[in-house]
Amino acid sequence: MNYRHIYHAGNFADVLKHAVLARLIVYMAQKDKAFRVLDTHAGIGLYDLSSEEAQKTGEWQDGIGRILDTDIPAKAKALLEPYLTAVRDLNPDGGLTLYPGSPKLTRMLMRPQDRLSAMELHPDDYETLHRLFDGDFQSRITQLDGWLALGAHLPPKEKRGIVLVDPPFEIAGEYERLADGLHKAWRRFSGGTFCLWYPLKQGAPIAAFHEALKALEIPKMLCTELVVRSDRDTTGLSGSGLIIVNPPFTLKDELDILLPFLKDRLKQDRHASARAFWLRGEELPERD
Ligand SMILES: C[S@@+](CC[C@H](N)C(=O)[O-])C[C@H]1O[C@@H](n2cnc3c(N)ncnc32)[C@H](O)[C@@H]1O
Secondary structure: OOHHHHHHHOOHHHHHHHHHHHHHHHHHHOOOEEEEEEEOOOOOOOOOOOOOHHHHOOOHHOOHHHHHHHHHOOOHHHHHHHHHHHHHHHOOOOOEEEEEOHHHHHHHOOOOOOEEEEEEOOOOHHHHHHHHHOOOOOOOEEEOHHHHHHHOOOOOOOOOEEEEEEOOOOOOHHHHHHHHHHHHHHOOOOOOOEEEEEOOOOOOOHHHHHHHHHHOOOOOOEEEEEEOOOOOOOOOOOOEEEEEEOOOOOEEEEEEHHHHHHHHHHOOOOOOEEEEEEEEOOOOOOOO
């Protein structure tokens, strides 16, 4: 386990993932009934962007650094507000030093009746995350293989919730594992909203991954992808994608507003592109 998210915190991929996660939580919170967020690969929860690690890559400067406290068109601004307010609340003196990872962002958007279960396997990162949530009775932090949590922790007793699966893609076969993991988890919690993250880079088996997902019997599956640069430069990612199972009915329209803004603001060269389309359900999927 070499992956450490501090090097990537707040980058363009985090912006898309966390903006969408916030939309999912805001939608869940429209009903009084409690929900649970299961975060299978949680990271350390709070990132210091002034740290040596974050400064070394500077990835956040081409992510949240291009968005926070800048001019944003009104409709996109309204949709980004819950996410950006959380980031601002962590930096009350202005500027941008602290950035919320998925469990912290989730926790900031939860109501008193809602719950968070977060898994982190790396011993140091687990310790850091556990300390961050120390004494918080609404959150349960566990040092556990997140893939196992997809079985053992589903369905949640609230029977409503969001499952975020955000693995580090350090080892071969992670796309297949993601599709298999989703299938198993969905069979245990078919009414849940699932959000899966995946990287885009040269040679990534995206078409096969999408085909594998389409072959599952899951009826509603939305896909969104944001490419920020050409994949000819093989260092790092050229983009990232999310699969959202059982999305709120509003999400596709929201993405149609957000994506053109995010693409324009986060692009690194003329190969930038963005799309949102149904892999299964709602409308005929576009061809890859
Ligand atoms: C991409 S990062 C998570 C970022 C976080 N979800 C966020 O958005 O802020 C992936 C994390 O998964 C952890 N990890 C790796 N393998 C794991 C496993 N099998 N189970 C749980 N956590 C794992 C890594 O240590 C790393 O902290």
